[in-house]
Amino acid sequence: xxxxxxxxxxxxxxxxxxxxxxxxxxxxxxxxxxxxxxxxxxxxxxxxxxxxxxxxxxxxxxxxxxxxxxxxxxxxxxxxxxxxxxxxxxxxxxxxxxxxxxxxxxxxxxxxxxxxxxxxxxxxxxxxxxxxxxxxxxxxxxxxxxxxxxxxxxxxxxxxxxxxxxxxxxxxxxxxxxxxxxxxxxxxxxxxxxxxxxxxxxxxxxxxxxxxxxxxxxxxxxxxxxxxxxxxxxxxxxxxxxxxxxxxxxxxxxxxxxxxxxxxxxxxxxxxxxxxxxxxxxxxxxxxxxxxxxxxxxxxxxxxxxxxxxxxxxxxxxxx
Amino acid sequence: xxxxxxxxxxxxxxxxxxxxxxxxxxxxxxxxxxxxxxxxxxxxxxxxxxxxxxxxxxxxxxxxxxxxxxxxxxxxxxxxxxxxxxxxxxxxxxxxxxxxxxxxxxxxxxxxxxxxxxxxxxxxxxxxxxxxxxxxxxxxxxxxxxxxxxxxxxxxxxxxxxxxxxxxxxxxxxxxxxxxxxxxxxxxxxxxxxxxxxxxxxxxxxxxxxxxxxxxxxxxxxxxxxxxxxxxxxxxxxxxxxxxxxxxxxxxxxxxxxxxxxxxxxxxxxxxxxxxxxxxxxxxxxxxxxxxxxxxxxxxxxxxxxxxxxxxxxxxxxxxxxxxxxxxxxxxxxxxxxxxxxxxxxxxxxxx
Numbered sequence: 001x002x003x004x005x006x007x008x009x010x011x012x013x014x015x016x017x018x019x020x021x022x023x024x025x026x027x028x029x030x031x032x033x034x035x036x037x038x039x040x041x042x043x044x045x046x047x048x049x050x051x052x053x054x055x056x057x058x059x060x061x062x063x064x065x066x067x068x069x070x071x072x073x074x075x076x077x078x079x080x081x082x083x084x085x086x087x088x089x090x091x092x093x094x095x096x097x098x099x100x101x102x103x104x105x106x107x108x109x110x111x112x113x114x115x116x117x118x119x120x121x122x123x124x125x126x127x128x129x130x131x132x133x134x135x136x137x138x139x140x141x142x143x144x145x146x147x148x149x150x151x152x153x154x155x156x157x158x159x160x161x162x163x164x165x166x167x168x169x170x171x172x173x174x175x176x177x178x179x180x181x182x183x184x185x186x187x188x189x190x191x192x193x194x195x196x197x198x199x200x201x202x203x204x205x206x207x208x209x210x211x212x213x214x215x216x217x218x219x220x221x222x223x224x225x226x227x228x229x230x231x232x233x234x235x236x237x238x239x240x241x242x243x244x245x246x247x248x249x250x251x252x253x254x255x256x257x258x259x260x261x262x263x264x265x266x267x268x269x270x271x272x273x274x275x276x277x278x279x280x281x282x283x284x285x286x287x288x289x290x291x292x293x294x295x296x297x298x299x300x301x302x303x304x305x306x307x308x309x310x311x312x313x314x315x316x317x318x319x320x
Numbered sequence: 321x322x323x324x325x326x327x328x329x330x331x332x333x334x335x336x337x338x339x340x341x342x343x344x345x346x347x348x349x350x351x352x353x354x355x356x357x358x359x360x361x362x363x364x365x366x367x368x369x370x371x372x373x374x375x376x377x378x379x380x381x382x383x384x385x386x387x388x389x390x391x392x393x394x395x396x397x398x399x400x401x402x403x404x405x406x407x408x409x410x411x412x413x414x415x416x417x418x419x420x421x422x423x424x425x426x427x428x429x430x431x432x433x434x435x436x437x438x439x440x441x442x443x444x445x446x447x448x449x450x451x452x453x454x455x456x457x458x459x460x461x462x463x464x465x466x467x468x469x470x471x472x473x474x475x476x477x478x479x480x481x482x483x484x485x486x487x488x489x490x491x492x493x494x495x496x497x498x499x500x501x502x503x504x505x506x507x508x509x510x511x512x513x514x515x516x517x518x519x520x521x522x523x524x525x526x527x528x529x530x531x532x533x534x535x536x537x538x539x540x541x542x543x544x545x546x547x548x549x550x551x552x553x554x555x556x557x558x559x560x561x562x563x564x565x566x567x568x569x570x571x572x573x574x575x576x577x578x579x580x581x582x583x584x585x586x587x588x589x590x591x592x593x594x595x596x597x598x599x600x601x602x603x604x605x606x607x608x609x610x611x612x613x614x615x616x617x618x619x620x621x622x623x624x625x626x627x628x629x630x631x632x633x634x635x636x637x638x639x640x641x642x643x644x645x646x647x648x649x650x651x652x653x654x655x656x657x658x659x660x661x662x663x664x665x666x667x668x669x670x671x672x
Contacts, residue, residue: 218436218437224423225452226420226452227424228452231451240439
């Protein structure tokens with residue numbers, strides 16, 4: 001009570017509600033929790049909200065400018081996927097799956113799955129979702145891998161970043177939608193920010209873990225041959241950690257897909273929209289088919305990236 | 321002065337090694353230091369001069385500090401006190417960048433568990449040290465090919481380490497170390513993980529290459545047979561301190577203490593000891609001429625075949641330098657019977 005009070009005073013310059021506090025009888029101490037008074041609580045909320053609104057007014061434009069490349073990237077891919085003839089898109093996506101996995105079954109399954117999604121009227125939504133997943137995953141990787149590398153090189157960085165990641169993974173996603181909306185309003189960008197916040201922890205954690213797990217003896221050998229730190233990172237640590245990093249990327253994509261529906265609440269386009277509409281109107285069939293569409297996309301991406309990850313470690317599985 | 325000199329080297333593992341060093345200077349031993357101050361005495365006052373172009377073996381059981389010692393030569397481990405001088409330069413005074421260049425150009429290392437890069441092919445593993453040296457791609461390629469061939473792995477350039485047997489992987493390790501043309505070759509239990517036959521095979525490969533390359537080799541091993549076979553000079557470590565240093569003859573004939581006596585007990589002396597370390601003064605005996613570097617087993621066989629009791633020992637030019645008798649040979653082999661009495665019969669059979 002005393003401490004929280006001091007902090008509030010310091011941040012907001014508020015006065016202690018001595019009058020409200022004085023009304024409490026001493027005997028109530030054991031039965032009533034010593035919570036802040038109604039006035040204090042109202043003042044604190046007002047103070048916090050105002051402070052963030054001020055922050056959003058001052059920095060909102062800067063944040064939007066920083067995310068402009070991501071928005072452009074998203075818009076471009078949406079345009080590409082939506083304006084290209086659907087058979088071509090279907091063919092290219094199936095071909096990508098083939099090159100990643102070299103599996104006939106998965107490639108044929110991809111083509112059939114995507115065709116069914118389109119047949120059930122969700123082609124455009126599915127393409128928007130794909131563009132969204134791509135934009136947010138690429139951003140998450142670009143931000144996440146360097147953070148993971150930093151964590152692997154410094155125990156101090158790890159001890160700072162880890163609790164933040166714990167926080168990001170445990171706080172309900174709706175909670176951080178509130179400041180995201182206050183900063184960016186409604187639309188594509190807040191959707192993508194929400195997805196990135198939700199999906200970035202695995203790629204950071206597994207990059208860190210992968211690099212930390214690299215064989216100490218191989219690292220010693222690299223040192224003994226006079227490798228520079230950069231050479232060691234790019235030629236030894238990252239290549240050897242790559243299977244683990246790929247597992248992180250895979251998890252990041254899966255979590256991004258899981259966030260599609262929640263992001264739809266702040267106006268992100270894609271398969272989340274029909275799901276949201278179905279929830280609001282109790283359209284069971286529509287909800288189920290759109291949900292199944294998300295599941296199909298998730299399975300395709302998951303299997304393709306996993307198969308690609310396994311192919312990256314060909315040197316491990318080839319026996320003699 | 322070239323070669324490697326190690327002077328007054330101490331290594332103490334723990335939180336406050338400098339403070340612990342004071343205790344060691346005051347005469348505290350390894351067990352007391354661990355018990356009273358929770359510091360591990362890794363190396364204790366090591367002084368060792370390793371000549372250029374020779375094979376220096378450092379031998380000891382696990383925990384004796386031999387792997388710690390070899391890592392001081394390229395400073396993979398920082399000492400607590402002392403000097404390590406390679407080719408006239410104190411390695412411990414080098415800046416980070418100088419040290420990096422020193423490691424890249426002057427030393428190379430072969431590891432017990434090979435420590436190859438699993439995601440690279442044999443070719444690309446051998447090229448690694450050359451990449452660090454920033455050798456141009458074409459030259460890198462041809463030099464790596466040459467060394468892969470020299471260690472007997474021609475045809476395996478495109479294989480990954482996991483596709484090779486242990487012996488073949490260590491050949492890659494050896495080729496990778498040799499490809500950089502470094503003068504100093506550090507071998508940390510390089511052959512210890514290999515089967516006995518393959519180990520002998522690899523020793524042969526190394527000795528054969530050494531006759532031509534004349535590198536300064538520091539070879540760590542826990543195997544006395546291996547040490548006697550390849551070492552020009554042998555240093556024996558125990559609990560971080562050097563117990564004895566000398567050539568194979570010294571160590572077998574004059575073990576410094578019971579620890580080393582115990583070590584050399586099971587060695588077939590006849591195959592290691594040279595006649596010139598036993599011979600008496602030259603005298604005119606009737607018998608064959610043998611050279612001073614003849615091993616006792618060969619000398620015994622020769623004397624038996626010719627059915628004589630004595631032989632003249634001559635130097636390279638044929639000049640007599642001494643005399644050796646069967647009695648002397650037999651004595652040298654049963655000399656230690658009194659130290660380990662019950663192996664009497666076994667020894668006698670060995671000698672015959």
